[in-house]
Amino acid sequence: xxxxxxxxxxxxxxxxxxxxxxxxxxxxxxxxxxxxxxxxxxxxxxxxxxxxxxxxxxxxxxxxxxxxxxxxxxxxxxxxxxxxxxxxxxxxxxxxxxxxxxxxxxxxxxxxxxxxxxxxxxxxxxxxxxxxxxxxxxxxxxxxxxxxxxxxxxxxxxxxxxxxxxxxxxxxxxxxxxxxxxxxxxxxxxxxxxxxxxxxxxxxxxxxxxxxxxxxxxxxxxxxxxxxxxxxxxxxxxxxxxxxxxxxxxxxxxxxxxxxx
Ligand code: BV8
Ligand code: ZN
Numbered sequence: 001x002x003x004x005x006x007x008x009x010x011x012x013x014x015x016x017x018x019x020x021x022x023x024x025x026x027x028x029x030x031x032x033x034x035x036x037x038x039x040x041x042x043x044x045x046x047x048x049x050x051x052x053x054x055x056x057x058x059x060x061x062x063x064x065x066x067x068x069x070x071x072x073x074x075x076x077x078x079x080x081x082x083x084x085x086x087x088x089x090x091x092x093x094x095x096x097x098x099x100x101x102x103x104x105x106x107x108x109x110x111x112x113x114x115x116x117x118x119x120x121x122x123x124x125x126x127x128x129x130x131x132x133x134x135x136x137x138x139x140x141x142x143x144x145x146x147x148x149x150x151x152x153x154x155x156x157x158x159x160x161x162x163x164x165x166x167x168x169x170x171x172x173x174x175x176x177x178x179x180x181x182x183x184x185x186x187x188x189x190x191x192x193x194x195x196x197x198x199x200x201x202x203x204x205x206x207x208x209x210x211x212x213x214x215x216x217x218x219x220x221x222x223x224x225x226x227x228x229x230x231x232x233x234x235x236x237x238x239x240x241x242x243x244x245x246x247x248x249x250x251x252x253x254x255x256x257x258x259x260x261x
Pocket of ligand 1: 027034167197239
């Protein structure tokens with residue numbers, strides 16, 4: 001029995017599915033993954049270095065400029081067949097939720113209704129000091145070119161700098177997001193991990209958490225990921241091809257046989 005047939009079998013026997021996604025699911029939308037080299041001004045920077053409160057304190061204009069550029073890239077991108085396929089699992093009758101490490105809004109723009117962002121969102125800004133949310137005007141969102149240094153706006157309440165509403169390294173994950181992620185993982189029958197290198201903790205522990213709770217786990221990735229349990233299945237390939245193929249293999253006949261699921 002092929003891995004795809006095994007996966008379709010497990011899917012047919014499942015009711016509650018969690019899709020756990022990383023940067024790889026947005027790659028086919030043209031959003032660089034963390035494994036891709038940074039380009040432009042940031043080429044000489046290591047994302048893990050830029051994604052810290054220290055880097056923001058040291059050079060707020062560099063970090064704010066980088067996030068504005070990433071937000072600009074995302075607003076110019078479109079959900080790809082992988083994002084678009086996930087709501088079709090819901091249409092076909094499965095109970096679906098998404099837990100994403102990504103800070104883009106491509107899952108939402110693809111029509112996914114239950115999306116948990118464990119690492120925050122590019123669309124949010126908050127005060128670096130008092131943590132109150134900050135509203136950005138269209139003018140404050142304007143970024144002319146890659147690599148522009150942009151001084152962040154100030155908090156209306158305490159006048160400290162605004163920062164991106166994302167989780168940086170050595171920062172706690174948002175309690176409510178993490179709690180709802182854990183609940184969904186513990187209640188699911190199947191977790192489909194899509195496009196993640198599984199390095200950054202505690203999010204990277206989610207597939208193991210699903211296995212420990214008795215769920216099956218399907219990995220969708222261009223590369224083989226290390227399987228630890230008998231209940232793990234590896235579907236190698238790009239997410240935009242594999243997810244539609246999985247849905248068809250599970251006999252969700254309603255889905256027309258074209259790429260965008
Ligand atoms: C925490 C938001 C503690 C921002 C991100 C030492 C010192 C300090 C901390 C640590 C330490 N050692 C470990 C830690 C913990 C640290 C950590 O895990 N570090 C790693 C590097 C070892 N974690 C933290 O710091 C976390 N916080 O621990 O706090 C604490 C506890 C209590 C109280 C106070 C503090 C916070 C981590 C969150 C960091 N923020 N993002 C932003 O995006 O700018 S992480 C960011 O990187 C992503 O969110 C994601 O999590 C990670 C990147 O991983 P992926 O998404 O998987 O992307 P990647 O490019 O790596 O891989 C892409 C994959 O897709 C590949 O496998 C590729 O093959 C595949 N692919 C590509 N194309 C396709 C595809 N697959 C299918 N189809 C395709 N087309
Ligand atoms: Zn403030």
